[in-house]
Amino acid sequence: MTADESNAQQPALLIVDDEPIVQQSLADWFRSDGYDVDSAGSAKEALRKVAEGRYDIALVDIKMPGMDGLELQSRLAEVAPDLTIIMITAFASVDSAVKALKAGAYDYVTKPFDPDELSHLVRRAVEHRSLRSENIRLKESLEAIAGSPTIIGASPAMRRVLELVGAVSETDATVLIRGESGTGKELVARAVHNQSPRRYNPMVVVNCGALAEGVLESELFGHEKGAFTGAQYRHKGKFEMADGGTIFLDEIGAITKKVQVELLRVLEDKVVTRVGGQTPIPIDFRVIAATNQDLEAMVEADDFREDLFWRINVFTIEIPPLRERSGDIPLLAEHFLGQFCLAMNRRASTITPEAIEVLSAYSWPGNVRELENAIERAIVVGKECVVHSEDLPVRVSGGADREVPGSSLADIERTHIHNTLVGMGWNISKAAEALGVDRGTLYNKIKKYGLQRPPDGAG
Amino acid sequence: MEPASGTASIEAVHLLTVGPFPRLLAEELTARLSREVGVPCRLLDEAAEIKPQILPERAQVHADDLLRQLEALPIEKGTKLVGVTLLDIAIPIFTFVFGRSRLGGPATLVSLARLKPEFYGMPADPAVTVRRGVAEILHEVGHNLELKHCRNYSCLMYFSHDVETVDLRGLSYCSSCAPLLPAGFLATGRRRF
Known part of the structure; x- marks a missing residue:
């Protein structure tokens, strides 16, 4: 032998x-x-x-x-x-x-x-x-690959994100993805995993925010039969399931202090012990964590362990909110349109320039996820093979202003400029860029139509 | 002569037939074995004290009992005793075995009953029987010389449960097992892997 x-x-x-x-x-x-x-x-x-x-x-x-x-x-x-x-x-x-x-x-x-x-x-x-x-x-890998939509974005901010994904994927470094809700943190995590040497092993997703403390511990580390009331069977934890692959800890800021201690130990030792069990199980995994919370402030407030913060904050990828990359909106909208038409067995559709303008002007507090939903709704309610601005949700297409627009060109221009300014948070440079005019022209239009920035907090 | 204890050295191999066994076949087996090993091989006269025991409700000889009887015979120091038989041998939990031996033991037992092509409905071929017999003897003696089973399917020490595997593994120890054998055990020119 x-x-x-x-x-x-x-x-x-x-x-x-x-x-x-x-x-x-x-x-x-x-x-x-x-x-x-x-x-x-x-x-x-x-x-x-x-x-x-x-x-x-x-x-x-x-x-x-x-x-x-x-x-x-x-x-x-x-x-x-x-x-x-x-x-x-x-x-x-x-x-x-x-x-x-x-x-x-x-x-x-x-x-x-x-x-x-x-x-x-x-x-x-x-x-x-x-x-x-x-x-x-193989099924898990296939699901991970098939279920991994492409990251869309040509803006400098997104190009930077893609560069970072490419740089960190080949390594085994822990990645912390930060960004507002709906910006596509899981998508970026999948991109890192799918480009890494671990891509043929599963990426196991744990939404830490969706599970209560007792359940989260059992979900992460597994449990032995009889470990607690209702534990009728031995259960493998997510870490065990991620052996050889990646574990994606979404909403990591939501975990309690007790689980933080356990998690830190597992991340440091790469060994888990099932709840109610005695045997340490060595596991080979990579960690990608994500949060939309200010972890530094949580550390300051003693809500998040500093040692765990430094353990996960090895390589950070910041995903910009959609309002900061409005240039990507047409690309994303077209992408979702194609995807939903295929899924709904509709003929290929297009989005009118007006609808694109409306989409570009909106502030998208729900980010890419909200845009995706808006396009899906537009395809469902739209009768033709073209997405018009009126097919979009009211909140996107301008709310009350849009419901009673005037009929003159000036009325329409006023409403459009107003919506764009609101969508960009009254950032003149960005609004001017979205409208395709220079800042001076925009100031003139604001003056002409008597548009006023609402006081802070009034939206 | 005293009952020998297990040792990894070897100076001779002695064959002893058990039960009805054609003399010509025994001599051919001894001669073929002599060509494979570098120590003298000798065919002993039958031992009257060997009494094969039949397994209850089975027309087969209890292999472990027979091996114990062989080990109890006086065996010269440095010699490995090989009991060869045409009787079908088995142990209580298995329907048959080709051979039995202990790691480092002084004796081995090999049955040709299921190594003969005619057992499987094929035409009799004494050359095939002898070649398989020698392969099994070398495998079991390998255990006596403290070799364990090998995972290389072409090595003599590969674990075989059927005659096809016996044929597949050939007559050579692999490059991992051969160096573990005592010096001089393999015949010159037989160190091929």
Whole structure:
């Protein structure tokens, strides 16, 4: 055996049989065949061993004193649902073996064993397990890739974001993505993951803000059966699921101080212990965290641990709000239009220049997500294959002003300038840029139409 | 002579037939084995004290019991004793075994019953039987010389459960196993991997 081969992780087998000679002979035999083997003389001992250790395959004798193999099978299915079970039976109890198969056993083997048949059966079970886990991994990867829309943006701010994504992806550095709600933090996280060497492993998303403390701990670190009321099954945590890949901790500012302590320990040691468990599980993962909160202020206010802040604040990507990159709005709108037309099986649509102007003038407090929703609504309500400004939500198209516009060109110009100024937060330079005029012209128009900036707080 | 204890050194291999065994086949097996190893191989006279035990309800010989009887025979120091038989051997939990030995033990047991092509409905071919027999002997003696199973499928120490694997693994120890054998065990020119 070469060193490499001996270091490779072998499938772990548990032999459960009340006859010591069977335990011993099978253990010796499988060990010779390169398996990592353990044995148990009773169902009770088997349950204890499975609860404490990690096994891939259990060979379980049906006929045992006390708890028999069939009952053990159902108990094992609760404790370790992913354990592959092969039943051992005498010819006389093939009926029981069939019952076991119906209850989910992988297969059964009769005593005395045909060495060739037994070897093939166990190898097949190992292959089956490996294919099953590969299948799950591939599905997750596929979902991650297929569900990862392209980052759209030609503005300097977004080009900078894309540059940062490209720079950090190849490394294993922890990334903190900051930005307002709806700016596409998860999208950027996916882009980092999909361009990283971990891209063929899953990116597991945890919305820390959506889960209560007790649930979050269990979600992140997993729990053992019986760890708390209602924990009827062993549950793998998100960190375990992210093994080899990336864990995306969204809304990290929402986690409690207690979970912050646990999280810091896991990030530092790369080892998790399930809630109610004793065994530390080493895990290989990369962390991407995101927040729309001012973490520095939270640290100042003692709401967020400073050591955790520095642990996650290794490489920061700031995503600008949509109002600061209004030049990207037409691109984004066209992108969403194409996407929704495809999803709704509509003919290719276009957006009128007027509608683009309205979209560009709006301030988008809900950022890209709000724009996406607005386009979706416009396609749903629009009758033609063209998105008009009136198909857009009222809040976007100008609210009350737009509902009673005057009919003259001057009225329309006044309303449009007003909406653009409101959308840009009365930033004259940006509004002028969005309107395609210079600042002087805009000042003249403001004066001409008697437009006034509302006092702060009045919108 | 005293019962030998397990040792990784080897000076000779002695073959002992158990049960009905054609003399010509035994001599051919010994001669072929002699070509593979660098130590003298000798065919012993049958040992009357060996009494194969039949497994209850099975027309097969208890392999572990037979191995124990072989190990209890007086075996010269530095010698490995190979019991060869045409009887079908098995242990209680397995329907058959090709051979049995202990890691570092003084003796091995090999059955040709399931190595013969005719067992599988094929035409008899003594050359094939002898070649498979020698391969099994070298595998089991390898255990006596403290080699464990190897993961290289073309190595003699690869774990085989069927005759196809016996044929596939050939007659050579791999480059990882061969250096672990005692000096002089392999015949000159047989160190090919």
